[in-house]
Amino acid sequence: MSPTLIVAIVVVVFVLTIMIKSVLVIPQAQSAVIERLGRFRNVGEPGLNFLVPFFDRVRARIDLREQVVSFPPQPVITQDNLTVSIDTVVYFQVTDSRAAVYEISNYIIAVEQLTTTTLRNVVGGMSLEETLTSRDQINQELRGVLDSETGRWGIRVARVELKAIDPPPSIQDSMEKQMRADREKRAIILTAEGQREAAIKTAEGQKQSQILAAEGAKQATIMAAEADRQSRILKAQGERAARYLQAQGQSKAIEKVVAAIKASRPTPEVLAYQYLQTLPTMAQGDANKVWMIPTDFSKALEGFARQLGAKGEDGVFRYEPPTDTPTGPSATEDEEEVAGWFDTSTDPRIAEAVREAEAVARKEVDSPLATPGMPALGSRPQPAALTEHSQAGQPPAAPQG
Numbered sequence: 001m002s003p004t005l006i007v008a009i010v011v012v013v014f015v016l017t018i019m020i021k022s023v024l025v026i027p028q029a030q031s032a033v034i035e036r037l038g039r040f041r042n043v044g045e046p047g048l049n050f051l052v053p054f055f056d057r058v059r060a061r062i063d064l065r066e067q068v069v070s071f072p073p074q075p076v077i078t079q080d081n082l083t084v085s086i087d088t089v090v091y092f093q094v095t096d097s098r099a100a101v102y103e104i105s106n107y108i109i110a111v112e113q114l115t116t117t118t119l120r121n122v123v124g125g126m127s128l129e130e131t132l133t134s135r136d137q138i139n140q141e142l143r144g145v146l147d148s149e150t151g152r153w154g155i156r157v158a159r160v161e162l163k164a165i166d167p168p169p170s171i172q173d174s175m176e177k178q179m180r181a182d183r184e185k186r187a188i189i190l191t192a193e194g195q196r197e198a199a200i201k202t203a204e205g206q207k208q209s210q211i212l213a214a215e216g217a218k219q220a221t222i223m224a225a226e227a228d229r230q231s232r233i234l235k236a237q238g239e240r241a242a243r244y245l246q247a248q249g250q251s252k253a254i255e256k257v258v259a260a261i262k263a264s265r266p267t268p269e270v271l272a273y274q275y276l277q278t279l280p281t282m283a284q285g286d287a288n289k290v291w292m293i294p295t296d297f298s299k300a301l302e303g304f305a306r307q308l309g310a311k312g313e314d315g316v317f318r319y320e321p322p323t324d325t326p327t328g329p330s331a332t333e334d335e336e337e338v339a340g341w342f343d344t345s346t347d348p349r350i351a352e353a354v355r356e357a358e359a360v361a362r363k364e365v366d367s368p369l370a371t372p373g374m375p376a377l378g379s380r381p382q383p384a385a386l387t388e389h390s391q392a393g394q395p396p397a398a399p400q401g
Helices: 003-022 097-102 107-123 128-133 135-153 169-264 268-282 297-308 336-342 348-362 384-392
Strands: 023-026 030-036 039-044 047-050 056-063 067-077 083-094 155-166 309-311 317-319
Touching: 003 023, 023 030, 030 097, 039 056, 039 097, 056 097, 067 107, 067 155, 083 107, 083 135, 097 135, 107 135, 107 155, 128 135, 135 155
Parallel strands: none
Antiparallel strands: 023 047, 030 039, 030 056, 067 083, 083 155, 309 317
């Protein structure tokens, strides 16, 4: 190879190297800190940038996007001397590349340590229960402290989140027991409330049932009393009519006997004979042990005949009927106020009440256990012949044999 060719190749390589070192392409959302001879020159923006070969160099490339960094669990002591393990997540963004490179050696480690110390300061003033229930407050305090401290590093902290708070195992066991006791307490309270509501509903149902039963008993008592009153009235009316008819019959019988006696014109001998026939009947009583026959009964009969009769030609006293006709009403004729006693027709109100009671008694009651196609409770299936006769309006034929 000739020296001229070697020199040409060296020149070409040198030119290419100078061209490569003088051009810098930076991607979007990134920046580059450029130094010249070890001193800060400028911050390269995204796109094409030109450098002085062998004088300018890129100190660091900075990602300008928001970054998410999850730090490992950190032991923190609470106000009640309990050690809890807390995981944190920090969202931050580099806003000044020069400050992020020259103001802090490693801003990620700085953010982690600052987060740990700030977290211990904040949680150290809280109890365990407050720590578990005040995550939003802890997040706000951490973000405020980190944002104010990292501003001079060219970093903006967007938010800080507590990913997990793990108390010691013994505390976790105690908390689980407490939660279990609280749940059992709520369950017992809910059960008692349910039983209370059920008892109230049952008592209200019994109250309504007793009220309805009392109303039914009241109506039944009223109807029974009314029925007993009507029954007694009807019985009294029937007894009154029966006694009147009996008295009327006795009056008619006495009238017939008296008329027959008057028509036969009896003599004292006949009266004495009738008196003697009546004596055995008068002595038939169970309490009659001794019966004394009066000795002067003939004189009594004679006086009776003298008062009621007239002496005939043969010297015998015989009864003569009176010649005047009585003007008063006959004993067999009924007065106007008595005429209604023998009315045997039924009171329309009683008949209507009986019909309503029979309609209610014959009404079928649907059973809640009955299924479609089954007869209702208390009803019997009727024979086909009886159904046909009832539909035709004719009475069923009497069974033979």
